[in-house]
Amino acid sequence: MNESNTLSLESEAGFKALFQYATVGILVVSSGGRIELSNPAVEKLFGYEKAELTGQLIELLVPEAFRHSHVHHREGYFKKPKARPMGYGLNLFARKKDGTQFPVEISLGHYQLDNESLAVAFVTDITERQRFNDELEAKVKERTLELTQSLEREKELNDMKSRFVAMASHEFRTPLSAILSSLTLAESYTKAEQEDKRKRHIGRIRASVKNLTVILDEFLSLDKVEQGKVEIERETFDLYDFAEDLVEEVNGMLKHGQHIRFSYNGARDITQDKKILRNIMLNLLSNGVKYSGEHQTVYLDINADNDQQKVMIRVRDEGIGIPQEDQKNLFNKFYRAKNATNIQGTGLGLTIVKQYVELLNGDISFISEPNQGTTFIIEFSLNYPGHENDLIDRGQ
Template sequence: MLDQAHMTSLFENATEGIILTGHHGNIVLVNPAAERMFGYQNREIIGQPIEILIPAQFKAHHHHLRDGFYKTPSNRVMGQGRDLFGKKKDGSNIPVEVSLSHYKKDDELFVIAFIVDITRRKEIERNMLEQQKELQKVSTEIRKLNAELEVKVEERTVILKEALQKLEQSQRELSEALDKEKQLSEIKSRFVSMASHEFRTPLSTVLSSASLLAKYTTTEEQEKRSRHIDKIKSSVRHLNDILEDFLSLGKLDEGKVAISISGFDLKSFIDDTTEDMKGLLKKGQHIRVDYTGEHFIHSDKKLLRNIIINLITNAIKFSDEDSGISIQTSVNDEIASISVTDHGIGIAPEDQVHLFSSFFRGANANNIAGTGMGLHIVKRYTDLLQGQTKLESELQKGTRVTISIPVNHPAS
């Protein structure tokens, strides 16, 4: 199936190593990145104990750690406060970061290890230490010269200050590179964990409903067939939404989102977009649209439509049945403001500052399907339209998100 192909592609093309082990610690699956990282081929490592990848000095103790994890499993990062190493096929060791996740199938516990090779990061850290030592050496020399030299102090100080500035600049660049590498590793780990969870549920629904469809063969069972077909359609739509978010984020990060400005009737545009979204409303939900001001603006219709769809989708998703959603648009000579308001679960104050970050979800939204990318994409698209984004929310009372964009985009 297409969806299974996406899941396989995600596993096969992940840049981190992914290893699945069974209850006894034997390796069940490895992805190509893990094979390359440790130098093994698939057939050489499947069925082997996970200790084949543990350096000799840690093997004996690792059995106890593994048994402890299987007794009280939890999703966590390994080795906090200490260095971790993996052993390659050729016997050499590499520094790694490891995150653990788990799930049960047929009462058997399986553990997923997400592994990142941090050799490059360790090289940066060593370079930073060397730079710091060199910086200390230069600083000591400056102090000594200031105490001992009188005639040549100015000339020598200028030379040493230039060297000091270069070393400080180099240290700042190394520090920034290390921070970016750490942030990228964290984002990738969150992405892999989130994607594996978000894909698993709809795919399971598709597989189970498809299997049950084969059992309903009579005309009298048409209602049951229709119910499972609807479940399959809903799951496929959910998967497509997730993939669309991933593709949008990838294009934004690569700078490949082009701006196409045109003139259009904003009121008709809002009405048409809202009408398209009504098919997603829960039982009893309704949308109210209020519009004031001029109708004609110049902006990017595709980006603006994506923004509004994301905001309405969130309002529907995080609101109960029989609740109202309000879309208010106000246009003056310079700015068009669009607000989407719901009366749903709301957002805690401590979570609001992080909501425009990628893959972040509020603590009270963990049981609601989603990628945590919607508001991040809304903010990025609004920035491309040279607009501003504002969020107001209160727990159990609802949320309002307002975007304000120029009526006449500078590119028009």
Template sequence: MADSIRILLIDDDEDDFVITRDIIMDITGRNYHLDWTSSFDEALSLIREKKHDVYLVDFFLGAHDGLELITQAVAEGATAPFILLTGQTDRETDEKAMRAGALDYLVKGTFNPYDLERSIRYSIEHAKSLAEIQSLNAQLEQRVEERTQELAEAIQKLENTNRILYEAQQEIEKALQKEKELNELKSRFVTTASHEFRTPLSTVLSSASIIARYKTTEEDQKRLKHVDRIKSAVQNLTVILNDFLSISRIEEGKVYNIPSTFNLVSFANEVVDEMQALVKDGQKIVYRHEGSEMVELDKQLLKNILINLLSNASKYSAEGKTIHLSTHVTPETSIITVQDEGIGIPAQDQTHLFTPFFRAQNATNIQGTGLGLNIVKRYVEVMDGTLDFKSELNQGTTFTITFPQTV
């Protein structure tokens, strides 16, 4: 403790100031300087200046009391210790003083120089300890806040790392799944190719051998029959090869959407005329259109889509059946529908309809690679369209394609 200690006595009775001054002068070994004020407001003003080391506060201060003064001063940030001077010596006064912020209290008229010196010394040391504790608490809170922030940042980094690892794991799983699908695709390709190529090649080989036996004019009819068989087999081989080539180009990302503006009705009629010559005997393609005739779509991709759907409609329908092609153009969309009267698709097979090389249970005896609808779906997606279908067993199937309209 410093050799010179400044004390402020706050008491509205000058006689108490004189008594307190005399008691302080009797304290040996210490240098005390006593100031005095009798005003509540002046006392608060002096406390705010923080020039004193300790405050002696009388319980009664005219219209106010010492507890009120201590409470207000502490609330304003006063850190020097307060000692309450009271004429009452009871537990209630003690507790009120402590709650207000006083560090000690003395009963007026009973304390001597030793009691006052001990109380001043104790209060100053106690105040210093409290200040140190508050400082340590503040430092601790700061460190806790800093550690909390560091922990939050560490957690954020960990979460980011976990997210990156999760995304990497997802990518790896996707790559593995794609590799698995590719291996399955290759396996199905080998199986399908060996089967689908064998049949037309056998037809070509056998028909070519038989043709060699027909040498007379009378046998021209038989010879032409086998020539037609060879042409049909070669045509089937071309379709199969085109399907495989289309899948390869799609997988390599070499299929692009290159739209152009054209008359959809004229275009559809050309496709119908071309396909009418290739459908089964007695089958007829009926075309109907509604709305505007001009569209902006990829003409080649659309032709491939229509040829594939119309070919399927003919393939899976009996002779003499009707195939319906309709187009409907609105300001928002271009809608194309292909409807047949064929064998339909079993309900349990419909979820796998667009899977490469998939063949429905009722189509295994009909020639095909199982690639056509997958190619159609991929072409439609490249053109930013959607493909839907409805099918009922032995009643037929309807495919509906919707493209956004930009013309």
């Protein structure tokens, strides 16, 4: 045996070993589309025995929906054969014997044997790669969303900070100026006959300090709610007596000629958080007084329906009302309606009220017409199930 024959046999043995033990599927296909050879990797990949593949059209391994078009592409390849990836830029799928479809990557080659054109297809199952890519893409989308939300949150915080500075500079300046001027004037009233004037200015100082306290309380309340650290303490109490006490308290805030008309219907004992309900009703009643003029009425109507186990509280005023274009933003932080900018307020009260109502698992709504007044409606359970204390933590 000469050296040329030895090299030929070695090359043939090397090709057979490569074909037999390759981890990638290899198919040899005739110009007529028939499978001439398949290696064990292909048989394992598609679930066929070698005898089941040999002589079959290659379209046997193509999903039915693509078989017709594949014949056209196959014929086109044999007219201009060259080594290239199949279906560049497309998502390719193959079909197993049991009908299962799976994603593949295919590279094509060609050669001549006894004047016959043959194509070689190298088939790789990319299911795991596709799964990894999908998971990676999902993670990228998730992180992109988180980043976008973080940027939006940062922008929102910056906007809130700007609104806070503008609001605080206005709301704090008024009572602080009143305190300073009243102190200066009170110091100048040294005579006994000027005692009434001193008392009047001391009263102004007290009122201004109270305003500052209200502003600070609103900031602290909102922060506590948003941090999810409000402790719900439910107790059974007489709602009628509770509301009467609140009306008496708000009577001290009334302008000249104003009064509160209170009506009550239904059950008296309820089980809810007394402190949170007080903050809700006090805020709405004081708003009714603040945004109403002299000689106008604020209405408080409560219906405690024992049959439906529901409490409905309506607070109605005859004041300036809320412009239609401002109503959608009414519960937003620091938002003031355009007709209320000259009236003292932080723009936080209704934000806090809404979140407090939600802590009671209740609902709040309103109807309003400019210059005709506003009605706020709150609904919540008459007797909340369970009397134990709950820690509401929205951050969890």
